[in-house]
Amino acid sequence: MTRSHAPRHRRHHGPRSGGFLRNAVPASFLALVLATPAGAQTLTEALAQTYVNNPTLATARAQLRVVDENVPQALAGWRPTVTLSGSAGYAEGTLRSRATNARGERVGVTTDQERAIGTVAATVTQPLYRGGRTTAATRRAENQVLAQRARLLATEQQVFQDAVTAYVNVIRFQEEVRLNLNNAQVLQRQLDATNERFRVGEITRTDVAQAESRLAGARASRADSEGSLQNARAAFLRVIGLAPTRLTAPQPLRPAARSGQDAAQIAALNNPAVVAALFDESAGRDFIDVQLSSLLPQASLQAQAFRNDNQQSIGQRTIGESVTATLTVPLYQGGAEYSAVRQARQDATRLRQVVDDQRRQASSQAIQAWETLQSARATVDSVRSQIRAAEIALDGVQREAVVGSRTTLDVLNAEQELLNARVSLVRALANVVTASHSLAQAVGRLTARDLALPVPLYDQEAYYRAVRDRWAGLGDYSAPQPVRD
Template identity: 30%
Template sequence: MNVDMLRLAGALLLLLPATPAVAQTASETQVAAPETLGQAIADAYRTNPSLEAQRAQLRALDEQIVQAGAAYRLTAGVNMSLQYQSQDQRGLLGDFAVARGRTMGARLTASQILLNGGRTAAQVSAAEATVLAGRERLREAENAILLEVVDAFVSVRRDQALVAIQQRSLDSYGRQVTQAIARERGGDLTRTDIAQAQAQREIIRAQLAQATVNLQASRGRFAAAVGRNPGALLVPPTLPGLPRSLDAAFVVVEKESPSLWQAILATKAGDARIAAQRAERAPIVALSGGYGYGSPYTYQVRDLGAQATGAVTLTMPLLTGGVIGSRVRAAVAERQQLGFEVETARRAALTNAQNAWNQAVAGGEQMAAGQLATEAAESALIGVQRGFAEGFRSNFEVLDSEQRLLTAQLVFVNATYGAYAAEARLLATLGRLQAAAIDQAVPTYDPAQNTRRVRAKTFGPFDPLLAPIDRAQVPSSAAGPAPRLAPATDTQIRPAIVRALPGPLGTALPIVAVPILSGPAVADLSDTAVTGGG
């Protein structure tokens, strides 16, 4: 956007007289300190609850990496038991005897998976891709929230200008009514001229009331996004990172769009899930052992004896009822779905970028036209007012010139907002509406820091040995192409039987009374009572 246009819009706001709404705001906040867009973005980036919630959600995703890699790590536990058993037994002579048993013991067990066919490596890869997709989701949320901040910032400035314009117009129409009344007494005007001026004044009064409400709504949006009420908002700077052309914007979408990369990384997770499901067919080799003390007969400590066990086990599924194959096919279908969603996200991002670009270009043209229209309308109004004072211009011409000036000013102010908001929307679509790009002093949130922290806290001694071996066993993650419909052989629309819907209009629905079911209430909701089975 042209910087001169922005400054002209700011000057227009500053030159217009204060309004009751603005004065009320000033009285509430004492002396409002000047506030830049960078300050608003910095506060929102630091305190916005939606953004903080998205960061917390990403930290939860980081834990999936730890959970997926748990099979690489040694598991151990302690088992302690104290058991008493009493049983009546019939002897050979028919007499009953009571057999009692007392056992106790404590045992330390440990197990370690040695080989599992690449299952763990695939699950870790899926978790890592999910975390990376979550980071793109966080980046998308940051852009969306900062877009809301920018939009609220310029909306407050726009609505302040609109309120001031409407107030100036109301004052001008009020003076016109006063002049019309005075000249009606002198016989120059009629009651019709007075009524015209009064009608226009009241229309502007209604528009001023709505503009004041809109201003407070924009201030509320600002407070919700930033976390505090707006002060004296300064002219926003030119946004950095805008592409030089629409084709350049399309290139940036392909490389940087957070929504597109979120979908791409989701396909990486889908590939890994296919491999993990195929690895379910592979054998699992595990080492387990235990050591402890136990007494099989009494509770006496002197009867405790040492017990030690060790084993290497191999587990391999042979017949699973088709569940593994079904899970693989489901994972393949989900991966195909994710592939289509990548193209959906790509098309949506390109469309949004083009729409924002067009809105920004149109906004710039509207600003230029609004500026020229405002200057011409001001000049015309001055001439018409002089002619009205000299008696050769009518009251209607003055009212019409006033309305034309009002319309031109509204066009200019709304175009100023629309162009700037469209540029911010374009940057958000590209993933470039970032706090550090607008204000370099803003401390940025590093999502990778938490990932490194949780990984360091759960590092196992056998990870460096087992992870490379497991990765070498990961089965294929290839997914076949999704089935496609054959091209249509005839694309002509069938001829219509009814070319125009006949009347009359429908006035009543064919409602039929539903008979109320009668019979005893079923108190027993067991399968027998509900289904009638035996």
């Protein structure tokens, strides 16, 4: 291609392509940051929908209710057991005895006996001392419940983070599709015009090939972004439970810490994984006492009322009551109990190390989230500067092409660079939003309560209170409970 061809080519098409690219940034930027269409679906509404309907979160709540039942099971060790037993049967036999006849002689007498036998007994057994097992098991169950509550919060945060990512990705890929679609339309018009000029001999085949190549690349980018958009929609539906409609671009959360070190310190104390590990360690120490109880004396009191009919002979009935105190002192039981105690101690040591590991992980995640957020913000500022410079450069290249100092390829490259910068801005803005929520998750502040979602909050203690001191009952006590502040 000769340089003399470029001015005529750009005079014909420069204003169209340049006009689109200059107007594209304000449109995409406002769509991501400022626009709030009527009837739009906000991120807060999406998170509220997730909180109510997400199956992963519902599963975690059900698991908490499962663990809540450990407490009444442990408390059962204080309570009496009442049993009613009975038996009924038939017996027959021959009774041999000696008697004196009318002549005063001792003779043997054989008597056949047939009788119905039966017993009935009511027994009440009250544990008095179980070696401390009940107390230790109750403490362990309480710590297990508290650990599970922390895990529920961790699940809630992860589900919310997934929802935020899915929400932002839909907006991001919608913008990328729009940018790539518009770019392909502009390049198609350029190719059409280039073919017209090639037919009249004003430009060479090289110009046409360059325009065809750039259009093919634009179509490939559009197809890729459309596929990514469909994937994002599917993730949105899976996590949130609704198909995305008119989404409103969210604002990033206010940072939950003033610096990376501050975030690390908060995470080491407040991250749900750390909290769960602390309660797991406490439960592990309590389990040592549970195992030690098998080496200590056991005491119980038993009261019984009974009736026995025809046990030895026809017409015999025994009725009575008894109260028995039992003390059992284990001396040696094969050594398995000692092994169980040693095992529990080693497990408590392991759980202590888990606490340290979780603290380090939480601190590391918090620092990484902080740095990612700062990097994303800096990227937004840099890309905005890049867009301003690319707009000026494109305008200059177009003007230089008019006077013949630039070629068609130079203009196409400048347009592509500006398009790439605008796509980068869309991605950087999305990264800022997701990074701000990741930081909140790392420090334990990405919960429905912290986000002030407009939904009734799940009461973690409702089922626990309903079953803790319940002595009997097979009902479902997981019905919705009043929200606790």
